[in-house]
Structures are given as structure tokens and as C-alpha cells.
Amino acid sequence: LSEALEPRAQKKTNLPAVLRDVLIAVGVFILIWLALRLLRSETALAGLGPFVGKLVQALVAVVVGVVGIWALFIVVNSLVEHLPARTTAALRPFVFVLPAIAVVSLYLVFPAVGTIIQSFTEVPEGEGFLYNYIQAFSDPKLQLALRNNAIWLVLAPAGALLIGLTFAALVDRIKREALAKIFIFLPLCISGAGAAVIWRFVYEWRPPGTPQIGVLNAVVTAFGGEPIPWLQEIPTNTLALIVVMIWLQAGFAMVILSAAIKGVPTEMIEAARIDGAGELQTFLRVVIPSIRGSMITVFTTIAIAVLKVFDIVYVTTNGNFDTDVIANRMFNEMFRFRTFGFATALSVILFLAVVPIMVINVRNLRRQGIGT
Amino acid sequence: MTAEATEAFPVRAADQTSVLAAGKPEKKESSSWLVRSLVLIIAVAWTVPTAGLLISSLRTEASVSSTGWWTVFAHPFEFTQYTLGNYERVLTAEGLFDAFLNSLIVTIPATVIPITLAAFAAYGFAWTKFRGRSFLFAMVVGLLVIPLQMSLVPLLRVYGSLDLVGSFVGVWLAHTGFGLPLAIYLLYNYISQLPKDIFESAYIDGATPFTAFTRLVLPLSFPALASFAIFQFLWVWNDLLVSLVFLGTNPDVAVLTARVSQLIGSRGAAWHLLTAGAFISMVIPLIVFLSLQRFFVRGLLAGSVKG
Numbered sequence: 001l002s003e004a005l006e007p008r009a010q011k012k013t014n015l016p017a018v019l020r021d022v023l024i025a026v027g028v029f030i031l032i033w034l035a036l037r038l039l040r041s042e043t044a045l046a047g048l049g050p051f052v053g054k055l056v057q058a059l060v061a062v063v064v065g066v067v068g069i070w071a072l073f074i075v076v077n078s079l080v081e082h083l084p085a086r087t088t089a090a091l092r093p094f095v096f097v098l099p100a101i102a103v104v105s106l107y108l109v110f111p112a113v114g115t116i117i118q119s120f121t122e123v124p125e126g127e128g129f130l131y132n133y134i135q136a137f138s139d140p141k142l143q144l145a146l147r148n149n150a151i152w153l154v155l156a157p158a159g160a161l162l163i164g165l166t167f168a169a170l171v172d173r174i175k176r177e178a179l180a181k182i183f184i185f186l187p188l189c190i191s192g193a194g195a196a197v198i199w200r201f202v203y204e205w206r207p208p209g210t211p212q213i214g215v216l217n218a219v220v221t222a223f224g225g226e227p228i229p230w231l232q233e234i235p236t237n238t239l240a241l242i243v244v245m246i247w248l249q250a251g252f253a254m255v256i257l258s259a260a261i262k263g264v265p266t267e268m269i270e271a272a273r274i275d276g277a278g279e280l281q282t283f284l285r286v287v288i289p290s291i292r293g294s295m296i297t298v299f300t301t302i303a304i305a306v307l308k309v310f311d312i313v314y315v316t317t318n319g320n321f322d323t324d325v326i327a328n329r330m331f332n333e334m335f336r337f338r339t340f341g342f343a344t345a346l347s348v349i350l351f352l353a354v355v356p357i358m359v360i361n362v363r364n365l366r367r368q369g370i371g372t
Numbered sequence: 373m374t375a376e377a378t379e380a381f382p383v384r385a386a387d388q389t390s391v392l393a394a395g396k397p398e399k400k401e402s403s404s405w406l407v408r409s410l411v412l413i414i415a416v417a418w419t420v421p422t423a424g425l426l427i428s429s430l431r432t433e434a435s436v437s438s439t440g441w442w443t444v445f446a447h448p449f450e451f452t453q454y455t456l457g458n459y460e461r462v463l464t465a466e467g468l469f470d471a472f473l474n475s476l477i478v479t480i481p482a483t484v485i486p487i488t489l490a491a492f493a494a495y496g497f498a499w500t501k502f503r504g505r506s507f508l509f510a511m512v513v514g515l516l517v518i519p520l521q522m523s524l525v526p527l528l529r530v531y532g533s534l535d536l537v538g539s540f541v542g543v544w545l546a547h548t549g550f551g552l553p554l555a556i557y558l559l560y561n562y563i564s565q566l567p568k569d570i571f572e573s574a575y576i577d578g579a580t581p582f583t584a585f586t587r588l589v590l591p592l593s594f595p596a597l598a599s600f601a602i603f604q605f606l607w608v609w610n611d612l613l614v615s616l617v618f619l620g621t622n623p624d625v626a627v628l629t630a631r632v633s634q635l636i637g638s639r640g641a642a643w644h645l646l647t648a649g650a651f652i653s654m655v656i657p658l659i660v661f662l663s664l665q666r667f668f669v670r671g672l673l674a675g676s677v678k679g
Contacts, residue, residue, distance in 0.1 A: 065481025096496025114526035122658020189661040191610030197650035
């Protein structure tokens with residue numbers, strides 16, 4: 001941590017200013033609270049008509065959210081600054097740090113602890129505390145989700161890495177490099193839900209003999225094949241969903257690996273060429289080993305995203321036809337079946353699966369001299 | 373700006389300039405046809421799914437359901453085959469205009485609030501002294517490992533008893549909580565590298581730490597703030613899980629992703645509407661992406677540590 005600095009100005013308590021600040025602080029809180037009430041009220045904006053009412057609501061909400069957070073900081077800081085100098089110095093760091101600490105405690109620390117506890121305690125009467133976990137590993141549906149996650153975990157990062165690396169290596173040699181990259185990169189800004197719609201349409205199946213409107217089955221039938229119900233046929237459907245993930249993530253792999261390839265010293269490549277290595281050999285023997293760190297970053301990052309994949313599965317098949325994954329299962333246990341014990345156990349399993357990958361990721365970043 | 377400060381993000385080489393731009397200044401020999409055609413094949417394969425969506429969203433119901441979207445290429449300039457009717461219908465009758473506004477209502481504060489809290493906290497951790505500083509900072513960074521799924525069940529229960537389910541404040545705070553560890557980590561890396569002298573001279577001139585923060589730290593940290601802002605904006609806009617759990621699918625509050633996934637359930641075969649709806653949900657991310665590419669890439673590289 002860098003050395004802290006403190007201003008040296010001397011001052012005394014300014015009582016009127018403190019009172020004024022307290023009043024302003026209370027006023028700001030009341031204003032925010034009133035505005036939030038207005039947002040939730042069914043009738044307050046009804047007189048404006050549906051269209052204008054909605055626009056006004058949007059405007060109020062955004063202003064409250066954005067201005068409110070700044071108003072709170074400014075008022076609290078002003079209050080602290082008007083206290084006696086020593087108190088100010090002692091309290092000041094907390095004005096900066098405490099709001100964030102409070103929010104992460106309320107939204108991550110306490111709930112995560114709660115989840116771990118509930119996964120052991122929310123069991124049917126008369127069952128042991130490991131009930132949810134035993135169920136998770138013995139229920140065929142949950143086993144299936146775990147198995148599918150394992151398949152995703154291997155194929156999706158590997159696929160994205162392979163495509164990203166290939167494209168990065170190829171595009172390094174062509175003239176319109178920046179333009180070509182945009183096409184691979186674009187899906188990265190598309191939501192999982194949007195991608196799911198896009199690919200449901202690609203995989204659309206129509207009975208044989210009728211014109212296919214899904215592009216993939218149109219290609220299959222053009223070559224004389226029978227149309228394939230990609231999202232219903234087991235095990236093709238899981239692979240079809242993994243393709244969606246690869247499509248989304250290849251751009252990420254490409255950007256990082258392209259930067260890494262450009263970072264390989266030209267002398268190394270030239271030395272290899274002088275030694276008589278061909279293009280492919282130079283790439284495999286010189287470039288790949290020197291971008292190993294970036295490849296691990298790409299793989300682990302996508303792997304973590306893959307473990308938590310939810311929206312692609314939820315919007316395409318919702319886990320039907322043997323395509324379920326942990327995150328989707330967890331959502332359904334929570335929302336559809338209200339089996340909160342299972343849901344918490346599944347999220348703990350998810351967490352335990354993420355940790356080792358995260359450790360590999362952080363150690364790898366450290367080895368490259370990057371990160372904290 | 374110091375060299376260290378710009379190198380605070382992971383993957384340094386990628387960080388310096390636009391990664392999408394060609395890196396090597398030296399001339400490229402004309403590449404072989406094999407390389408060029410492979411690039412072309414991958415680029416086309418990656419574009420076809422989205423192109424199909426966009427074209428279908430502009431066709432009439434009858435033609436979408438009876439012929440493939442690629443048939444428009446037989447007469448691409450015959451403009452009578454295109455229509456904006458699908459967009460009109462999903463925006464009004466299917467309620468996507470409201471969902472679009474709801475997405476903005478959720479996303480803008482859910483980007484500004486965490487970035488504000490994180491910038492203050494990063495500054496506090498980097499440039500003020502207090503007991504427990506390193507412990508608290510280590511805790512915040514350690515939270516990067518926790519998947520947000522770990523929080524859902526307990527939070528949902530608390531929200532239920534506080535009547536916060538379906539409220540915008542509730543979802544702003546949820547996104548804030550889930551985004552803060554990454555935001556603090558990234559901004560700390562940047563803010564802690566700012567040169568010490570600037571604070572010294574500011575304090576000599578009588579500035580308080582608060583004014584030093586607003587007048588010096590915020591403007592100097594612009595690249596880091598912008599990168600995280602774009603990352604968080606796109607993350608929240610594209611999120612489905614958090615908004616389904618905390619906002620739900622009630623049309624008054626539901627965001628675009630939730631409404632689009634609902635459309636699949638209610639109108640799973642109406643491709644002319646689904647494609648238009650999905651495209652509406654992609655418009656803002658596409659604009660953000662195309663106009664702010666450079667920051668987007670930086671945020672993306674930086675975000676590779678999120679658990």
C-alpha cells in the first residue's frame with residue numbers, strides 16, 4: 001500500500017456548520033426516500049398517461065440513483081470536515097471506505113455465509129446435515145447437470161481458445177486486420193439471452209420436405225441430409241449450446257491472444273526462421289510457448305464463465321432434453337420448485353468448482369508479473 | 373500519466389492502444405490465398421447468425437415463416453420486401469418500449485453507483501491511513517472469487533421481507549454489491565499508482581482529501597473509470613439472472629433480457645417478433661461497443677479476473 005498523506009490544516013469545531021450539515025443530510029435522505037416511494041407507487045404517475053408517465057419515471061429513477069449517491073457522499077463528507085480536527089482525521093478514511101465495505105458485506109459476505117449454513121441446515125425433518133449434498137450427487141437430474149457442466153468446462157474454453165488463437169494467428173498476416181477482427185469480436189457485446197434467440201433461429205427445425213428457415217438445417221438439406229432437431233436430439237443439443245458459448249467467447253480469446261502474439265519478440269521468430277523452421281513450426285515451437293501465460297488466462301477466464309453459464313441454457317432449452325447445467329438447475333430449484341436447500345447446496349458446489357480455476361488464474365497472472 | 377499507472381491493468385501489451393487495430397507498423401507482404409480465405413470463412417461464419425436475425429426482423433410474418441432469410445439476397449434491393457412493422461408491434465403491443473426504458477432505469481444507476489462507491493473506496497484504501505486497512509482491502513479482493521449465485525437465496529429472503537423484490541433500488545444495490553469487488557480492485561490498481569507529489573501540493577494549497585479526490589483523482593483516473601463503466605454497463609444491460617431474481621417479469625419493471633426470454637415462451641414460433649425483440653435488446657450494446665471500442669477492450673481485459 002502506498003504511503004498515506006494527510007493535510008495539515010488546523011481547525012476547530014464549527015457548530016452552526018455541523019448543525020446545517022446534519023439538517024441537509026436528513027433532507028437528502030428524506031428526498032431520496034420520497035423519490036423512491038414515488039417510483040414504486042402505482043398511482044402517482046398514472047395521471048400522466050402510460051407513455052409520459054413511464055418517461056418521467058425513468059428520468060426520476062436515473063436522477064435519484066445517480067445524484068443521490070453523490071449527494072450522500074458530499075453531505076457526509078462536509079459533516080465530517082466540520083468536526084474537530086482530530087475527529088475528522090480519524091473518521092475521514094471511513095467516509096471513503098465504509099459505504100463500499102457495507103455494501104459488499106450486505107450483498108456478498110453475509111449472504112455467502114448464510115448460503116453455506118443453509119445448505120447444511122435446510123434439510124427435510126429427520127435427515128442428516130449432508131442431505132442436500134448427498135441428493136445433489138445422487139439425484140439423476142442433478143448428476144446430469146454436473147456431467148453437462150464437465151462437458152461444457154472442457155469443450156467451451158478449448159473451442160473458444162482454438163478459434164481465437166487460429167484467427168489471431170491468421171489475421172496477423174492480412175492487411176485489413178482491424179476490420180476482420182470486428183466480426184469475431186462483435187458477439188462479445190451480445191447478451192446470453194440475445195445469443196440464445198439468435199441461435200435458436202439458426203437451429204430452427206422444420207419437418208423434412210418443407211422449406212427450412214433455420215440456416216443450419218438449410219445447409220444440411222441442401223447437401224441431401226435429413227433436417228436435424230439440433231436442440232432436441234441428445235447429445236447433439238448440448239454440443240449445439242456449447243457452440244453458442246464458443247461463438248460468444250472466441251472474440252475475447254482472439255483479442256488477448258492477438259496482443260500476446262504481437263508481443264513475441266521479432267528476433268526470436270527471425271532466429272527460428274534462420275534455423276530453417278517453417279511457418280507452422282515457428283508458430284508451434286516459438287510463438288505458442290511464449291504466449292502460454294496468455295493462453296492460460298483465456299482458458300481459465302472462459303472456464304469460470306462457463307461454470308456459471310445460465311442464460312444460454314435457460315432461454316434455449318431451460319435444461320430440457322438432458323441439457324441442464326448447475327446454474328440453471330439452481331435457478332429452477334429456487335424459483336420453480338422453491339427447494340432452497342438444494343439451491344444453496346448447488347451454489348456452494350459451483351463456488352467450490354470456481355475456486356481452483358481462480359487460483360490457477362491468479363497464480364498465472366502473478367507469474368507474468370501482473371496483478372496485485 | 374505515469375507509465376506504471378497505465379500498466380496497472382492485466383495484459384500490458386494489449387493495454388497500450390486499441391487492440392483491434394493492426395499492431396505492427398511494418399508492411400505486410402501480401403498473404404497467401406489460403407490465409408485470406410480461412411479468415412474470410414471464420415468471419416462469415418461468425419456473422420451469419422446475427423445477419424440472419426437482423427434480416428428476419430425486417431421481413432413480414434408470412435415470408436419469415438415460409439422461406440429462409442437468405443432468399444432476400446435473390447433481390448436484395450427490392451425494398452418492398454422489408455418492413456418495420458415487427459419493430460412497431462414488439463415495441464408497443466409486446467411492451468418492449470417499456471422494457472427498454474426499464475433496462476435504462478436499471479443500468480445507468482447500477483453503473484454509476486458502484487463506480488462512485490468503488491472510486492471513493494479505492495482512494496481511501498490507497499491514500500488514507502486507518503486501522504484494518506490491509507485486512508479490509510484483502511477481504512474485498514478475495515470476494516472476487518465468490519459467484520453471485522452464492523448470494524441469491526439469502527438475499528431473496530431478505531428482499532421478500534423488506535418488500536424490495538420488484539423495486540429498482542433493490543436491483544441497483546444488488547448489481548452494486550456484485551460489481552464492487554472488481555471495481556475496487558481495478559480502480560485501486562490505478563489510483564494507488566498516481567504520483568504522490570500531486571497530493572502533497574494539493575494539501576499545501578489547502579485542499580481537503582475530498583476535494584483532492586474530486587479535483588485530482590477522478591479526472592486523472594478517467595481511463596480506468598471509463599473502462600470499468602463500460603464493462604459494468606454492458607454486464608448489467610446483458611444480465612438476465614439478477615434481474616429475473618430481483619425484478620421479475622412483471623411488465624412494469626421487467627428489463628429487456630427478461631422480456632425477450634419471456635417472448636420465447638409466449639411466442640416461440642413467431643420469429644418475425646422474436647428477431648425484432650432480440651435486435652432491440654442488442655442495439656445499445658452494439659452502439660456502446662462500436663463507439664467506445666478502445667475502452668471496451670481494456671475493461672474486458674481487466675475483467676478477466678472476475679470470479
